[in-house]
Amino acid sequence: MDSSEAPTLQIQDWVEQIRSGEMRAISHAISAVENGEPEALEILRQLFPHTGKGYLIGVTGSPGTGKSSLVDRLAAAYRKQGRRVGIIAVDASSPFTGGAILGDRIRMQRHSTDAGIYIRSMATRGYLGGLARTSADVALILEAAGKDVILIETVGVGQDEVEIVRLADCTLVLMVPGMGDDVQTLKAGLMEISDIFVINKADLPNAARLEQQIRAMLSFAGTREGWTPPVVPTVATENKGVEELAASIEGYRAHFASPARRDRRQRERWRQRLMEMARERLVERVLEEQIGEKRLLAYADAVARRERDPYSIIEEILRQVGLSQQR
């Protein structure tokens, strides 16, 4: 055997192990993606043809709405149906608490005897831009590993997190009665992508009022392709309403199962993702590799001293990398 082929063979083995659902191989691949290791790209490429069969469910809501509890209960319900489940928990809220990592361990222990479930927490490191792409890649790995359902939970507070749930097949927005978490404060972007509303802690006072508010907003926003988002009450900590929620998700899936609808949605989703991926790659290639930090700082200095204006610098950068406009 030619020694130069060894790395390729190793990656093929690795890919096979992931596809047969081996936890260590999966965890290893996810770490490679998170750390931007060079093998990650080749692994993702080889796994990609084996994806497309898992169902991605995005779960979002403010801190304290009970996302983790609900996701755990939903996962258990799917396991009872014999489906393999992956969970991706994205926590972009705070670098101080370390809550994501701790919660991850507790949850892993709870499910530790079940090989049909895989849980991974991802916390933001510095700049948020890459988190949406990374979680999309992690979802692909879990799909290729044979997970039938992948739950992605995230605090829905920012554009970046809207991007994360945007890649889901079905998105749940969690709200809780009387949390000052009014319908008015719902981000426009989140409103647009919510397929099912969940009122968690529905045994609290004001649950009916919150439901009314959501319905009023929905009557204003209208239906999308014949689907009006249902409002499902749950009490996750007591496992109430979870079966009904799973049924709602199934209803949504059936509604969009026709090839025409599915194709349109898939195309739109991949258009978005390709744009995001290209955006990131372009910045990396042009600003980091071709222009470089040193020159960027020199430009910034010149602008700060008002010796140059930023608008002509941007055109200069485009010219330098051969992208200036031929007008």
Added chain:
Amino acid sequence: MDSSEAPTLQIQDWVEQIRSGEMRAISHAISAVENGEPEALEILRQLFPHTGKGYLIGVTGSPGTGKSSLVDRLAAAYRKQGRRVGIIAVDASSPFTGGAILGDRIRMQRHSTDAGIYIRSMATRGYLGGLARTSADVALILEAAGKDVILIETVGVGQDEVEIVRLADCTLVLMVPGMGDDVQTLKAGLMEISDIFVINKADLPNAARLEQQIRAMLSFAGTREGWTPPVVPTVATENKGVEELAASIEGYRAHFASPARRDRRQRERWRQRLMEMARERLVERVLEEQIGEKRLLAYADAVARRERDPYSIIEEILRQVGLSQQR
């Protein structure tokens, strides 16, 4: 006069009118920036050398923290000192309410007899990416128009809005006691850029507890370049604590007034802005102009059908625009 020179002369006139503070010329220029009109770039270029003397104050906080009231009171305090004030109110929270536009009119009426104040509301239209750049450009116009202080208020819920306040010289983060708006839910990015904490509605119960929480978090996060963010209590509706807040801002300004500190911050700010501007321009140039929507959709189709993987398509796009890696 050669007729081909007419547009340039018109833009020069326009620029002169803006610099002398004419409201109509300012409004017209801001609209041109918002709508991406072709003259906008040339106006910004010509105004740029006349900027750099205004002081930008970012004001952010959840809905209901009283940002608008506080900004109005601060503006009035600065007017009393004889300073010219610009206000940029960015509302990215909801496309349904139209609250921004209505609030804008009410506020304009309140200050309508004062030519030393200019208020402009900006609501998000569709994708949020461009809002940070647009508000930065609007701030430049107001600076060139001779405003000494520019207040930028925004609901600090997303990465996009963190980007907006990042361009400020001094950033205030507003919190309100007992709003479920706990210190824990503060976005990491927001925490990093907060220079002064304001506890508004400080006459509510639990104000002391909130102050304690903020101080505890600050002791953990530490000081930056010798500055520990103060916590200033206010009751904006009763104009209480506003003078003290203005004094805190002045203290912050003085702290960072040394040429070395100011230069370092200016350079870092412009480095960030140049990156953002380049990112947007690269996507526009490559994806919109060179690749085009039709080809992007064809790629998305191929990926959705698993005929191609997205990773190799991105490399193909880079190759097509002459940016592929020479390794």
